[in-house]
Amino acid sequence: MPQIPPIPDKEYFSIGEASQITLVPKHTLRYWENEFGLLRPVRKTSGRRKYRKEEVELVFKIKDLLYNQKYSIEGAKKYLIGDKRKKRKDTQKNLEFNLENVSDNEFLQNIKDELKHILKLLKK
Numbered sequence: 001m002p003q004i005p006p007i008p009d010k011e012y013f014s015i016g017e018a019s020q021i022t023l024v025p026k027h028t029l030r031y032w033e034n035e036f037g038l039l040r041p042v043r044k045t046s047g048r049r050k051y052r053k054e055e056v057e058l059v060f061k062i063k064d065l066l067y068n069q070k071y072s073i074e075g076a077k078k079y080l081i082g083d084k085r086k087k088r089k090d091t092q093k094n095l096e097f098n099l100e101n102v103s104d105n106e107f108l109q110n111i112k113d114e115l116k117h118i119l120k121l122l123k124k
Helices: 015-022 026-035 053-068 073-095 104-123
Strands: 049-051
Touching: 015 026, 015 049, 015 053, 026 053, 049 053, 053 073
Parallel strands: none
Antiparallel strands: none
16 A cells, blocks of 8 residues: 555544545545445534544545555455454454463453553544
8 A cells, every 4th residue: 555644633534624635535535435334434413524534544545445456446345344354353363362371460460451452442
C-alpha cells in the first residue's frame, strides 16, 4: 500500500475534510459507504457524517485496492473482510496463554494488563 499522508490528530472529520485528506470525492465516499459495510462513519443527530481516523485510513485502503491494485468492488470487499478476519485471529492468538504454568498472581496481573489495554482502546 502506498504511503498514507499524515492525518490530522482530531477525533472526527466531516465528509468534506475526509474528502480533502484522501482526495476522494464526497459522492464517492457516500457510494463506498453503501458498498463497503466496514466503512460506517458516525452520524450526528443533525444527520451529518463524522469520520474517525480509522475510517479515513480505511478510505485510503479502499482507494489503493480499487485504483492502484485494480481490484473490483466485489474483490476489494472480499479482501477487506478476509483482512479483518485475519487480524481478529491474530488478536485471539495473542490473547491465548497456557494457564497451567501461570501463578495466580501472574494470572491476575495479566488480566489487569489486558483490561487496561482494552480500556485504552475504547477511549480512542
